[in-house]
Amino acid sequence: MTSTVTRNAGSTVKYAVITAVLAGLSFLCFREMSDRSGLLWLLCLVGGLGFAVFAFGSILVARDLAGTATCPRCQATLAEIELNHTEDPAFCDKCQAAYLVDKRVLTVLADDYVHPKPGFPVPVTSEAIRWPEGCCVCARPATRGIEAKADDGQTGTNVAVAAAGLALGSIAVRTGGGTSYTLRIPHCAEHDDGAKLEIKIGNEPPLQIRFRSYAYQRRFLQLNPKPATARPS
Incomplete structure (x- = not known):
């Protein structure tokens, strides 16, 4: 049993907004460094780097976890799932069916499925x-x-x-x-x-x-x- 994984517009917009806010905070921290010295300069540096890292992480989440699909077994909507590929099996929240995603196709696993590694x-x-x-x-x-x-x-x-x-x-x-x-x-x-x-x-x-x-x-x-x-x- 399979279904198609598509990009969820709502999740994409949400993570885009989060990324924009974090990037803006990072920019403000770096800009403040020019008017600060000593401990305040260091705090601005750490804050700018920290917000930049979180912004980058938000971009990765938006790229990889903004998928949505219908569970082929129970027809429940699966939100914020992998778009292209899952390394380990994931589970439907409603029926607990195990599935994998590959190339935007979600496949429910057979009862006798054996994964290449413990998953x-x-x-x-x-x-x-x-x-x-x-x-x-x-x-x-x-x-x-x-x-x-x-x-x-x-x-x-x-x-x-x-x-x-x-x-x-x-x-x-x-x-x-x-x-x-x-x-x-x-x-x-x-x-x-x-x-x-x-x-x-x-x-x-x-x-x-x-x-x-x-x-x-x-x-x-x-x-x-x-x-x-x-x-x-």
């Missing part, structure tokens, strides 16, 4: 991980566990569940100047690159596993569902 995320939300049967790439019998490692690198960061998987003896947690997590993920003898462990600061929870196999990701989520979000009283 299907699952959160680590429990102290006990339940693994689906079989290799995390091809689902054939798993014969070994391949180590995946992620480093926090920031002392004091609240990173997911520190003891995730310890009940299975499958994760090592090392602290001191940051936290390192090492997880053994089931693979068959033919595959050794089916998943990776990573920390995404800003996500909740930040610790997650990415799989190459779309089918394995869905099976993992069935065995390790996300906890329900508590409603405010």
